[in-house]
Amino acid sequence: MEITFADGARDECDLLVAADGINSLTRETLFPSARSRYSGYVAYRGTVPEEDLRPETFAELRDAITYQVIRDSHVLVYPIPGPGGAVQPGERLSNYVWYRNVAPGAPFDRLLAGRDGQPRKVSVPPGMLSDEAIEEFRATATRELAPPIAEVVNGAREPFVQAVYDIDVPAMTAGQVAILGDAAFAVRPHAAAGTAKAAADAWALADALEGAGGDIPAALKTWEEAQLDLGRRLLERCREIGRRSQVDNSWDPSDPYLIFGLHEPGR
Numbered sequence: 292m293e294i295t296f297a298d299g300a301r302d303e304c305d306l307l308v309a310a311d312g313i314n315s316l317t318r319e320t321l322f323p324s325a326r327s328r329y330s331g332y333v334a335y336r337g338t339v340p341e342e343d344l345r346p347e348t349f350a351e352l353r354d355a356i357t358y359q360v361i362r363d364s365h366v367l368v369y370p371i372p373g374p375g376g377a378v379q380p381g382e383r384l385s386n387y388v389w390y391r392n393v394a395p396g397a398p399f400d401r402l403l404a405g406r407d408g409q410p411r412k413v414s415v416p417p418g419m420l421s422d423e424a425i426e427e428f429r430a431t432a433t434r435e436l437a438p439p440i441a442e443v444v445n446g447a448r449e450p451f452v453q454a455v456y457d458i459d460v461p462a463m464t465a466g467q468v469a470i471l472g473d474a475a476f477a478v479r480p481h482a483a484a485g486t487a488k489a490a491a492d493a494w495a496l497a498d499a500l501e502g503a504g505g506d507i508p509a510a511l512k513t514w515e516e517a518q519l520d521l522g523r524r525l526l527e528r529c530r531e532i533g534r535r536s537q538v539d540n541s542w543d544p545s546d547p548y549l550i551f552g553l554h555e556p557g558r
């Protein structure tokens with residue numbers, strides 16, 4: 292198969308593996324029927340340096356992923372490395388992700404348009420949320436969230452919003468091309484398993500190619516069947532977490548079914 296790169300360079304290959312992420316051009320080109328569906332909610336996000344938190348808030352949040360489940364919504368706060376990669380407690384950032392339902396249509400379009408009124412479908416970058424949106428979510432945080440969590444939510448200087456989508460594909464191979472990771476299925480973030488799935492897709496492909504003794508079509512057939520199943524099951528699990536927390540109000544974060552990551556390699 293001959294490939295032409297964006298700079299005009301050409302090359303030959305027996306198998307092209309496209310791992311080009313959530314906005315995959317390969318997916319769009321090969322599988323135009325792949326679906327990207329809005330989940331009905333967005334993630335409000337932001338960070339606060341741990342050193343800016345009140346000591347009692349820092350003590351509450353420093354060594355855990357802290358969840359609060361409220362009606363039709365949930366929020367989590369956890370430490371992430373600070374500027375320059377600092378991982379020492381006190382030098383990190385406290386990061387929050389607050390899932391809030393936003394109806395499709397006018398409410399979604401208004402929120403995503405941000406302060407400059409640009410049409411957007413995926414995210415409002417830091418600094419671009421409208422004053423009205425910031426005022427609304429901060430007032431709701433003060434009213435509805437536990438004080439340490441509200442402190443993080445309200446302390447973030449440049450909050451931003453990401454819309455949550457499900458992306459699934461009808462196939463992961465087309466001739467001598469394979470797509471994997473987020474280029475294939477991109478799932479809601481609740482299981483924190485996107486990286487594990489991408490790695491599992493790649494490892495399984497290597498195993499299938501090795502096991503097929505050079506028969507690439509046979510390897511792709513075995514691999515695709517298993518990875519489509521993995522992608523669909525993970526998509527469904529993440530969708531269920533979303534439904535239970537954002538719609539049914541039946542979510543129990545301690546339920547082992549809802550545990551982070553893949554349940555085991557390939558699952």
Ligand SMILES: Cc1cc2nc3c(=O)[nH]c(=O)nc-3n(C[C@H](O)[C@H](O)[C@H](O)COP(=O)(O)OP(=O)(O)OC[C@H]3O[C@@H](n4cnc5c(N)ncnc54)[C@H](O)[C@@H]3O)c2cc1C
Binds near residue numbers: 471474
């Ligand atoms: C805010 C956020 C938080 C997340 N948190 C977690 C988490 O806690 N745990 C977890 O497991 N997952 C998490 N994820 C999901 C995780 O990041 C993805 O599932 C994972 O990165 C997918 O890996 P990938 O290799 O398929 O794609 P990516 O990591 O997106 O890599 C795709 C690469 O392809 C490159 N590329 C794109 N187009 C082209 C092109 N045309 N030519 C050449 N290169 C191209 C991109 O530049 C990029 O380097 C999170 C995602 C986000 C956005």
